[in-house]
Amino acid sequence: MQHLFLMEFFGRGQSGRSYAVTERVRVFKALQKNVRLVTFDYNPQYNDIWQAVAPDLEATHLNMMAYYQGDAIAGGVRVERLHDHQQVTVVDRVFNQSDRLVGEIYYGLDNKTVSRRVAILYNADGSDRIRLLYQQNKVAQVHFWQAGQLQVMSFTALVRQFLQEITAQEPSIIYADVLEEEMTQAYLGVSNAVAKVAYIHADHHVGQHQILVGFRNLLRSRQFDWIVTGTHNQAIDVQTEWQCRTADIAPASINVPQSVTALADRRAMSVVVVTRFDRIKRVEDMIAAVVQAHQQNRDINLQLYGTITDQAYYTQLQKQVTDAHASNYITFNGATTDAVATFQTGQLTVFTSRTEGFGRTLLEALAAGTPVVSYDIDYGPRALIGKGGKLVSDGRVDLLANALVMGLADRHWREQASEAARQQATQYDAPHITARWADLIAELEHCDENNAD
Template sequence: MYYFLTHTINDKLAGLEIAMINRLKIFREMDVPAKIVTFHFNRQLHENMKHWSIPESDMLSMFDFFQNAVSLPTDFEMQNDVEQITARLIEEHDGELDVQANDRAVSFLDRQRQLKARINRNGNLATSIEWFDRNGNLVRRDGFDTRGFLSIATFFGQDGGVAHEVMYDIAGNEVINSYYHEQANGEIGNTLLILKQNDVEMMFSDLDHLAAYFYDQISIVNGEQSTFIADRSYLVDKPLFLMKNTVKKYEFWHNTFTTDYSPEGPLVPVMENEINSGQLNGYLVPTRAAAVDLEKRLPASIPVHNISVALNDEMPTVLPFEQRDPDKIILVARIEEQKNISDALKAFKIMRDQRSTLKLYVYGYILDIKLNERLQDQVRDLGLEGSVIFKAYTLSKDEIYQNAQLLLLTSRNEGWGMVINEAFTYGVPVVSYDTKYGPSEVVTDNQDGYIVEQGDYQAMASKSLELLADDEKRVDFARFGVDAMRAFDLKASAERWKALLEKI
């Protein structure tokens, strides 16, 4: 069994988790058992899995594991019907509660018009029930898993913060008690977890130690040792290295590994800790250049293997350029400093000054609110209002790429740059900084796109305008890009992974 480790699967994902989901498809193609493993509590996990088409058989959550809820019985009856809960609460209070309902919640007030309880709802299903004391303070919140069972009760202390949590199995039995207190750094944090398993109580000082115990529990499958691949390293490394069982441990490094993005710079602290742990069997990196650079920095006892993260399991419809919006330029990046969106705006300013009808569409969720505000200010300062459109996060690749003329990429650093592959499958040429790592191994300069020097937004603007002005070249670039992506289809990707698994 191969386990791919991250913290959770959210409704909005970074390229790292998308790479993990793609890897699951490859392992299914090879008929090699594998699962994504998570250890953060997430009541929406299974709804998110549906969004990302992850079968239950390919996912293992620590809390599902301990709550006996990895998969629910076929005859399971949902416990969060709003009407049933409402009727029960009215009966328990002898009909003395006044009920007020709207599309978002059902509120219960006593004779003094004091709020006693509130059912938060999504249609006919309750998402949570909140309980209030005589002074109107929130004292308890019961949360339902999206599959319909009471999963957690959260109790709030005198300052309104979380003091205690109880997690339940699908039969309503207490499984985990979690306690919160002030820590040495002055912050309130999780200081004790008590797991009840097979009528035995076990205590853990924090979530990492509980996760290490969980990893040990799943480490042997059918009598064989499992292999753990850490993807979200900075979150999963501690429990991975706290394990008692001996297993194979690999780090999949999805990004640059130095603090200044140069191959010779100081290693990031997370990697320093991994190397010093003495437990690693090796690193996996998505680009050849990263493999060469990283190998120079590691002891000979830790091998580095190159394996691409990209996968194109289906080729979309490629629209002819004459059917696309002639002015649509796209940037696909979450709002954070790493993506260096400011440079893209500077490049686009030069482009828009030469061709006033151009529009830049920025697709991505907001990770840094203050940066988003600065980018909005920059748009105004550059006089680009109405020409730069920030779009909400969307799962629809057709919406993003199908109607576009060009993709810009200005990241300070990348592990691969999955958006390049996505753009090429839609026949969208790419103009990218020579970012470490990824773009130069996907884009063939002057064949399916352009690679310009890191930070040279003037060159990016110049190459983009050149390509926009040459219809024939743009068509050629699009064709070459689509052809290049055939090397990343499911079968080709599976062959590369088969060769790697023979080594590790």
């Protein structure tokens, strides 16, 4: 039995989805399952990306484009990028290890943004294998050569054909981590699979009227055997709204240290945050809340750590701090490679995301024994924090500020919340997550036994 995790693409930057699928591959490997991550876009550097992200998980990645090119790219590729006189990317030329040209990607400008126009994949003899024609950086049409015959099809049709081929090779269970509507349609068209599972992230399902189109079609189809969610309350909501079988399994596990730095040994009156500087995180609300809290207690300070995914937004946040004359107590400290250790430098953390796929940083804060003050949003904070922090009404910066002031003033509450946070985090350690997957896998593989009967 092969277990196939389907994603449109896999990101080098370890987005939440990419991180989650890597963790799932690792769990399935530990359970001695034949598991593969399956991607579909044309990225000649996928081998390097996968090796950088998951060097311990070799031979577990299958890309559709590499599958169809076969021997032409055996042994790996290198990319030669050509620019015009203004240093705008014009073409990527892809060579295999024998320095034979095996692919080209041509670019153009759309509103000053570099976008793909055409991607050509060659066979080992130099003939065309696939041509991808793009509009607004998405594949609009595919030219596919099979046994010398040209077929013109949609990208959805190519994905469906590819999945039909690989699921026909041996019994397969597919797990769809899908955002794009076209990919949903492709997955639904696969008839060979023993079972189909879809993973819905929490911020992609907040009631029927807010669900993403791809997920809405996925749920309406009733063609998936199981829907996996990150939290129990979301699983209940999906099951109630769509009358489908659900399982709640956290997208990632957490290592809870045996001991953490005592609150008394951490920086006094310090709120420490590890985040991604992206507008969905509403860091501006964190800053505004600490500015208000600082008016009541001049010792309160905010230490911000994280990666920058939106430079304009990051610049806006810096200006917000400067305009509030808060630079002496609100500090941008750059990225951290150890979130759990970083959280152990503060008394509290604050969480203000607009929506949350699950909230790995929440788990890292809880594992560090750092109480969380958060907006009450579905599904992460409400499901994860428990007695390890405080929830306030979504969008109420004044309540957030008051909770910070009260929490930092109450040592007894912080100590209790710190202990409760660590207990809460243990529910999401590796043994718990592995056991949940093992139970679901047993049910899914039982489907194959029933079909055989």
